[in-house]
Amino acid sequence: MHPALLVQDLRVSLRGRALIDGVSFAIDPGQRLALLGASGSGKSLTAAALLGQLPAAMSASGRLQINGVDVPLSNRRRRRAGITAIHQDPMSALNPLVRLGRQLEIPLRHAGHSASIARQQALELLASVGIEEAERTMESFSGELSGGQLQRVCIALALACRSAVLVADEPTTALDMVSQAKVLKALSLYSESTPSESAHSESGQSASAGAMLFITHDLAVAAAFCHQALVLGSGRIVEEGSMQSLVEGPKHQYTKQLVEAAHVGTDSLRSEATS
Numbered sequence: 092m093h094p095a096l097l098v099q100d101l102r103v104s105l106r107g108r109a110l111i112d113g114v115s116f117a118i119d120p121g122q123r124l125a126l127l128g129a130s131g132s133g134k135s136l137t138a139a140a141l142l143g144q145l146p147a148a149m150s151a152s153g154r155l156q157i158n159g160v161d162v163p164l165s166n167r168r169r170r171r172a173g174i175t176a177i178h179q180d181p182m183s184a185l186n187p188l189v190r191l192g193r194q195l196e197i198p199l200r201h202a203g204h205s206a207s208i209a210r211q212q213a214l215e216l217l218a219s220v221g222i223e224e225a226e227r228t229m230e231s232f233s234g235e236l237s238g239g240q241l242q243r244v245c246i247a248l249a250l251a252c253r254s255a256v257l258v259a260d261e262p263t264t265a266l267d268m269v270s271q272a273k274v275l276k277a278l279s280l281y282s283e284s285t286p287s288e289s290a291h292s293e294s295g296q297s298a299s300a301g302a303m304l305f306i307t308h309d310l311a312v313a314a315a316f317c318h319q320a321l322v323l324g325s326g327r328i329v330e331e332g333s334m335q336s337l338v339e340g341p342k343h344q345y346t347k348q349l350v351e352a353a354h355v356g357t358d359s360l361r362s363e364a365t366s
């Protein structure tokens with residue numbers, strides 16, 4: 092079996108300066124890999140390279156495979172190749188002139204669903220990410236929603252695409268704790284669903300459970316949500332392994348600090364709650 096996502100020796104440079112320097116990893120179907128690292132370590136550039144969204148001045152080399160098929164890093168039409176993004180900035184993903192319901196229905200219709208099934212699934216996806224007034228939201232334009240609502244619509248849109256690989260860059264930062272929990276649940280259902288359960292079972296298009304690259308600064312969320320972790324430092328991998336081994340026995344200085352800070356945060360919250 093091929094990994095859903097294979098990245099080998101990824102390099103990104105800008106005017107001869109290496110910003111990403113030989114990053115390699117693989118994610119199997121149904122697995123979630125946390126991409127951790129200090130600010131400026133190269134997380135977003137790694138995601139941008141995989142998504143074909145690097146700034147024009149940068150060049151990328153290396154190998155990218157999705158479900159065993161090579162995808163040229165120069166190819167910008169990644170959704171067709173089976174990789175979709177959840178961006179930090181929802182406005183960049185949504186068309187302000189098209190009703191949100193229509194935007195959600197387009198990938199579902201492309202997958203071969205009838206208009207009524209596509210509408211039903213769009214409503215279900217909105218509900219799954221905690222949008223309470225799903226019917227009204229379907230009729231709305233992006234300018235009529237709050238930042239947190241828009242972020243959840245973007246997540247629903249990414250799930251509607253049902254790609255083999257989902258790249259989520261800090262997908263829950265703008266959300267309250269309740270919404271965050273709902274979104275993480277919806278994302279985990281996406282990565283765990285099998286062909287018979289998937290949104291595309293009707294058309295037979297979806298091949299297997301989704302793989303996810305999950306970029307976050309929040310170790311607690313990563314630990315609860317991801318199976319594997321990879322830590323970047325100055326564009327290189329400085330630590331990798333199972334999420335559990337990373338939390339229980341961090342080796343690199345940055346990872347140790349991250350684990351320590353997470354403990355300090357939890358301990359101080361606990362002592363505040365009990366004092």
Ligand SMILES: Nc1ncnc2c1ncn2[C@@H]1O[C@H](COP(=O)(O)OP(=O)(O)OP(=O)(O)O)[C@@H](O)[C@H]1O
Nearest residue numbers: 105110128129130131132133134135136137146308
């Ligand atoms: N458009 C750009 N032009 C020049 N350098 C850039 C550009 N974007 C990123 N870089 C540089 O590439 C490196 C990696 O940046 P990147 O945005 O990937 O970091 P990050 O790990 O995602 O950080 P953060 O957690 O703060 O989002 C940094 O040194 C940054 O200064």
